[in-house]
Amino acid sequence: MTLIDGIDSVRASKIEDLFELASSMNDVINLSIGEPDADVPDVLKDAAARHIKNGKNKYGPLRGIPQLREKIAAKYAERGLDVKVENVSITMGAQNAIFAGFASVLRSGDEVIVFSPAFPTYAAVATLIGARVRFVNTTLNNGYVPDPDRLRSVINSSTRAIVINSPSNPTGAVYDRRLMRELIDVASEAGAYVLSDEVYEEFVYEGSFVSAAEFADSYDRVLVVNSFSKTLCITGWRLGYLLAPQELSERIGKVLLYGHTCPPTFAQYAILDVIDSDEIKEFVKRSREEYLRRRDVAVLALNYHGIEVCPPKGALYVFPRLPAGLDDDEFCLSLLNRERVVAVPGNTFGPGGEGHFRISITSPAQIIEEGVRRIGRFVREYVSSRGV
Numbered sequence: 001m002t003l004i005d006g007i008d009s010v011r012a013s014k015i016e017d018l019f020e021l022a023s024s025m026n027d028v029i030n031l032s033i034g035e036p037d038a039d040v041p042d043v044l045k046d047a048a049a050r051h052i053k054n055g056k057n058k059y060g061p062l063r064g065i066p067q068l069r070e071k072i073a074a075k076y077a078e079r080g081l082d083v084k085v086e087n088v089s090i091t092m093g094a095q096n097a098i099f100a101g102f103a104s105v106l107r108s109g110d111e112v113i114v115f116s117p118a119f120p121t122y123a124a125v126a127t128l129i130g131a132r133v134r135f136v137n138t139t140l141n142n143g144y145v146p147d148p149d150r151l152r153s154v155i156n157s158s159t160r161a162i163v164i165n166s167p168s169n170p171t172g173a174v175y176d177r178r179l180m181r182e183l184i185d186v187a188s189e190a191g192a193y194v195l196s197d198e199v200y201e202e203f204v205y206e207g208s209f210v211s212a213a214e215f216a217d218s219y220d221r222v223l224v225v226n227s228f229s230k231t232l233c234i235t236g237w238r239l240g241y242l243l244a245p246q247e248l249s250e251r252i253g254k255v256l257l258y259g260h261t262c263p264p265t266f267a268q269y270a271i272l273d274v275i276d277s278d279e280i281k282e283f284v285k286r287s288r289e290e291y292l293r294r295r296d297v298a299v300l301a302l303n304y305h306g307i308e309v310c311p312p313k314g315a316l317y318v319f320p321r322l323p324a325g326l327d328d329d330e331f332c333l334s335l336l337n338r339e340r341v342v343a344v345p346g347n348t349f350g351p352g353g354e355g356h357f358r359i360s361i362t363s364p365a366q367i368i369e370e371g372v373r374r375i376g377r378f379v380r381e382y383v384s385s386r387g388v
């Protein structure tokens with residue numbers, strides 16, 4: 001299996017077609033985008049401008065500037081976790097961290113377990129580099145959290161990695177400490193790596209965030225992916241990070257070196273300057289409060305229209321279930337044509353997402369409300385026309 005075989009066997013983003021169609025329409029409500037609508041906080045913009053003016057525009061260190069790596073190690077150390085600077089690599093967003101993490105542990109033919117519905121990148125990147133993906137579905141009935149016994153029944157000697165994503169895109173599930181512990185215990189029994197994607201760490205509305213890094217002391221095959229994209233509204237700056245065991249350091253370094261040479265320099269200095277500031281803490285707190293308000297608006301409106309949904313406990317999405325028997329691709333296409341609302345078909349997130357659709361809460365509350373009103377009207381018509 002070559003990389004080209006892998007590339008040929010993954011499909012490009014599914015929602016491109018919907019976007020293209022939407023671009024020819026007026027009065028479209030796009031609820032598909034997982035990108036914060038707020039602007040970059042001023043304090044961060046100012047810091048970036050300052051560093052651009054002061055010459056932080058050249059290549060920087062491969063794994064990121066040491067001061068930012070130290071800052072990240074310290075964030076975990078403050079929680080009593082054993083994360084050292086050497087474990088931290090600054091990456092071009094979480095996307096790049098997932099790629100570097102997988103590329104450093106997966107061999108052709110290895111198996112990766114992905115709980116579905118899941119962010120599509122995990123399965124795509126694993127496939128690209130020649131691994132086999134085994135989806136283990138989670139369901140609305142148990143809040144889309146994985147069942148450790150089910151994991152134990154499928155994990156096997158070819159399983160090289162399992163992926164955890166809490167808070168989850170698309171379901172908003174948040175795993176508690178006990179569940180995290182159990183999942184990591186099962187992975188450790190099989191000697192599998194755990195790749196934990198924690199990009200929505202700051203967006204938890206119910207329960208508490210638990211990092212897989214908490215278990216890295218007792219199990220040394222834990223990788224943590226994180227990002228500044230959503231928290232600081234800088235999706236275009238491309239900055240995230242990867243925490244990984246020392247034994248993977250050399251491989252990760254090579255992937256980063258030949259993949260992109262270094263993360264953007266000015267952006268790292270800008271983040272370093274402001275990350276602990278009161279302005280940023282306040283900004284993140286206000287963002288969380290606003291998303292919680294929007295989540296409530298979305299869930300209430302969906303309930304009002306009789307659409308089944310498990311209220312998300314975190315992240316930036318709501319993942320309603322369609323009435324049984326409806327095809328999510330067809331539903332989202334007709335929804336766009338009839339009501340000019342863009343939503344993401346659930347099967348984008350693997351087999352566990354079939355029969356669902358995803359809307360994001362990154363638009364203002366009144367837009368979400370209007371979008372859900374149109375969705376509700378459409379579901380009623382669609383269901384009666386199908387005789388479901």
Ligand SMILES: Cc1ncc(COP(=O)(O)O)c(C=O)c1O
Nearest residue numbers: 034093094095119169227229240
């Ligand atoms: C779960 C999850 N992980 C990773 C990413 C990618 O983030 P980044 O912009 O940092 O590459 C996203 C983006 O939507 C995401 O939802």
